[in-house]
Amino acid sequence: MDDMDTLARLRADLPDPDPDVLAAARDRLTRRMAEVPPAFERSRTSWRALLGRRLAIGVATAAAVAVGAGVLVTVAGTDRPSGHRPETGGGTSAAGTPYRAPTDASSALALAADHARTTGDPVVGKGQYLHISRNVWWGEYLDGVRFRHKFRTEVWVPADADGVWWWRETSLDTKFASAADERKVRASDPRVFTRSASLSSGHDGQPDRTPTGKPHVVGPQEPGWYYPTPRFLAQQPRDPRKLLAAIEAAVEPSSLNKGDRPTMAFQMIAEVFATGYAPADLRAALYRAARLIPGITFQRNAKDLDGRRGVSISKPAPYGFLRTEIVFDPKTGQFLGERTIVVRSIEDDAYLPVGSTYSETALSADVTGNPHLF
């Protein structure tokens, strides 16, 4: 008998796992899965994969948006005449009517849609880039420790549809519930504390190369709602009902989302806003599509990461542990961002008590030349 055969037989007669043990482990898993809206998570992982790094390296857009947490998108320059406002229509009087504070979600969304359409997109000249930057706080989980990790993710979108895209992601900060937690993570994976930047370039919204010329671990993804590229977004319907139907059709029913397509569509809308490159007419349609989603709650006084005031619409995730909130300014039509809040105990009260924000993002944008990152 070969030495490996003998070894292979060792402990081969151990009994099969107890079904109760498997059921308990599965239950722990599905409870964890229920904590985070799956659509968010999915795009988070996708984008992360696209950016070619493990947990510590986040994602551009969707990363932020994705994780579910409080994602706040702030568009730089919104207060400046030269404002670069790719996220929304921002014109303060774009609708040409006196502003009256909306008192419900429907009127607030209609107002935002009007302003998005009339304001249009920033002008990115030939050879120029739309530079979208996000500061992201989100929850990480490593070796049993939950902590918060801050990144800056930047993307440079070329004016030329076939031009080279650039990404840079920089790890900025970490926050731990205790010094013991920090020591544990430091011992397990010191890379979490590295303040280095990750670079990549690519085409049509998808990274394909690193500075060393290596391809990304995960190859280009099929463009779609989970991987929205400018070309893909340009082809989507602008009629709100057709747009919502297209988004809902793209949501894959699973045990993760209970097949709750309207809620998943709501989360998807937030993600698309946060890409930073949805064109103005699509942004207007997204606002109007959101009006068609049932069960949305409205908050008149909401603030973004920088303390700017707006309103918010929100909807609980399928399992009701987290609530996704989209924050926007109805006065200017500007999309400010989103956040996800813990609304039911997820049995992690030390780290994420009810009412806490899972993660948050601030976004800014301007027009630049080619960054030539490498």
Next chain:
Amino acid sequence: MSVSEPPPVRTDADLVDSDFAVLFDRHAAVVHRYLARRAGTGAADDLLAQTFLIAYERRGTYDRTRPDARPWLYGIAGNLLRRRRREEVRQYQAWARTGVDPVAADHAGRVAEAVDAECAAARLAGVLAGLSAADREVLLLVAWGELSYPEVADALDIPIGTVRSRLHRARARIRAAAAKDQGDGHG
């Protein structure tokens, strides 16, 4: 009435994105088995849940071009086992010393083995206890995890040449121990 087609078979890469619970259903038993062989049934019960929780949290790191998630799951399980390295080595040592496998002795359904088989097992346990953690991991991923060399390389994120050299070293130790036993008249 429409004619329904059979649903396409979903790869593990599909499940990582769309239905992680089904990924659990597909691999939990085999991952548990591997963990139990390394750490004992009681420890495996807990490590199994941890493995899948971590896998879920880290699913962004999963290489979507890989249709089979086992190497990835074993890699995560291996990280958990590494923290129990001392206990694992101790139980191999006890096995080698006493001839009784403390893991197999944990459960009542143990099949009585022939004396010479027990001797061989105890000898192997002694080899396992003496291997470096890295060599032991490669050896057991092949022998107990039934992974191919490329899959072990994937699981541990090491070059395939390193897999070969570690396995070669570990097997040489096994053969040397067997030769020593035979020389001592135990074979």
